[in-house]
Amino acid sequence: MWDFETSEKFQELCGHKGSVCTIQFSPFNNNQYLCSGSWDKTLRLWDIKTGKMLSVFNGHTSCVWRVEFSPVQSEGDTNDDQCTGNGVVGGAGYTLCSASHDNTIRQWDVEQAKELAVFKGHENYVYSVKYSSTGTTLCSGSEDKTVRLWDIRSKKNIHILRGHTKAVWAVEYERANTICSGSIDNTIRFWDTRVNKQLHVINGGNDDKGILSIYFQTSKEDRGQQLIYGTCNGPIRIYK
Structure with a gap:
């Protein structure tokens, strides 16, 4: 990571064993956390203040091309004005989704680094995935030429x-x-x-x-x- 004003590198996050294809900052805790997806088939969660890797998400059988945080907490979770949530990283109720070359989209619990669901239907690599603003649906794009709504x-x-x-x-x-x-x-x-x-x-x-x-x-x-x-x-x- 780089400082915009000085153009100097101030943090380096090491741990993936393959090319890193995608990154996204958390929508909670003032963007303190970063999720990454890699050719090593994993997602990883990082604390950008300390440079520490917090979690590894295993489940995909091929390259992880895209990661996306849910924009809101799931129903039933409290949420204060700062959207900080609860739990170890302040992400209770938030989820991640990931698009992969294994033709699937997977959903994950941020706090537990646990797989919640696998969305199957695409007939080739999935390159992109996006949550709706309400967090109730996903859309995805694929090598199979289709856009799908889930x-x-x-x-x-x-x-x-x-x-x-x-x-x-x-x-x-x-x-x-x-x-x-x-x-x-x-x-x-x-x-x-x-x-x-x-x-x-x-x-x-x-x-x-x-x-x-x-x-x-x-x-x-x-x-x-x-x-x-x-x-x-x-x-x-x-x-x-």
Whole structure:
């Protein structure tokens, strides 16, 4: 990790035995914890203040490509104004999900480093996974060209969204009932999950060669949303 002001490295987290594909900061305890996923098939939880590895999550049988913290605590858990929760790392009620080259998505209890569920249905590598803002559903994108919506309580696949012609590398919720997906087919597609229907398509630039990442940012100037996406060929593009 690096200090933005001095450009100096101030922390190094060592423990994975393969390439690290994904990281995400915890939504609780002022982002004190970091989760990582690796080619060594594990997720690991770190305390960034001490540099200590706190937990290892074992279960995947291939590379872990994406990790994601739940945005809220599960029902029945108390939550104060600071969203600090309870437990050893202050993450009681929070979960993690992970997308893997073993074609599965797995859900984990943060405090216990325990596997809670395995979501099966994709027919090839799973590259991306995202919680809804309420933490009740997941969406995912895969090498099998589909975007899938999952109900967390029932652990069931409730929608399969077809339209991409190549692997789906990125998924995001634009709003509660709208999913956005980016693909190597060089398109970004918007889907209405209420009717299982594609709403519209944004085509990438002629030289982009595919969409690898997407992100929505609320503009402070006009309070509108900006769509930011990263491409296979290097450019980062912004849509308003």
